[in-house]
Amino acid sequence: MTGSLVIAGLGPGAEALVTPEVSEALARATDVVGYIPYVARAPDRPGLVKHASDNRVELDRSRHALELAAEGRAVVVVSSGDPGVFAMAAAVFEAVEAGPAAWRALDIRVLPGITAMLAAAARAGAPLGHDFCAINLSDNLKPWPLIERRLRLAAEADFAMAFYNPRSRSRPEGFARALEVLNEACGDARPVIFARAVSTPEEAIRVVPLPDCRPEMADMRTMVLVGSSATRIIARDGAPIVYTPRSAP
């Protein structure tokens, strides 16, 4: 009896963005483990056990999934977006490293998914078409001075930037400080994209020059993309196209 653990990315929300590989893993699972709304997306069928848990219990959830796999179950941990980008994969491996030796012998696989920054970028054009970075703005798991330092260095490197978790309910002030740092470090009116709930019925995309950005333009469901100094806007009827050219001078 050999269990397995698959950490699967469900993409940003739409079923049309779930890879066939992930759909197949869900169809073979005995157990699905994850945050309540993601577990709800796995199709119900006889024999499938769903283990839904609340947000912010990633390590407990990971240990539970590993225990089930060690018992011989075929477990899928569901994650939004791509599991390797500010999502469940790192949490599972933290639990593996700290856990019993038997967990290292398990068959563990990560199945990639469409991460939020790429879904958001696609809606706006190609703002990440040249070198870029991805930063988690939540200071739950790292000190604010480190975030600020990375923002300044990213601006100095002239990366386009993608921000995950720009504004949490518990720490709304962080994003306001990030905007201050960016205005100071960038010193221009480069476009910023606020992409809310991409690929869901609540999707809303907004393009705003950096100096005009306000903290309340982002909430917990928003990805924020900041152009580099080279990012361009193509005006047209309807939504503008935002893209970063492939070449740099």
Added chain:
Amino acid sequence: MTGSLVIAGLGPGAEALVTPEVSEALARATDVVGYIPYVARAPDRPGLVKHASDNRVELDRSRHALELAAEGRAVVVVSSGDPGVFAMAAAVFEAVEAGPAAWRALDIRVLPGITAMLAAAARAGAPLGHDFCAINLSDNLKPWPLIERRLRLAAEADFAMAFYNPRSRSRPEGFARALEVLNEACGDARPVIFARAVSTPEEAIRVVPLPDCRPEMADMRTMVLVGSSATRIIARDGAPIVYTPRSAP
């Protein structure tokens, strides 16, 4: 008669990593435009015209696709990985911006895909589980000093890094210089992942400490991922797990 242009990401190679959204777009297309091996992946059917072109003609190909769409065709430009990450989307928008006004009125959509760095990261564990950057190491379209500057700033920011196009046939020396810069800037033995042809039958993954990396470990089909100073290795029978913890001190 209104044409349309879809820029679609085929993912890293396996059909199981193509989103249903992209498969559906291909099923509705009248014309598929792209680099020869990607166009070959679109299923043949009566009425579908394939326009395959060689590498390094991205702007010509983009203009051709836009002309077809302007004639009323339903055109899909196929791209490997995600079209917005060092792929076809930026090229198409460069052509739109420089082209006739009518091209701006076209229905143009980007469909995201699984980009190579996320497929490679998934195979190794979760090396991009904390803040990271993506850099195109090809100096076809940007000067080498800019690449070197970004490498140094990325190391200073302690980002994990993903390198696209690490080593081209025409400029093999670039990656050797990148390794020199990284060894100097990082000064440690953090893990580097060489992920070749991920999700294809030729897939090969290798994890090497930074000081032991050699330029010939990468070729044109290799993604290179470099850990941050916090990236960890979980040793076990078989391939090790490489992951970057979610929290930073």
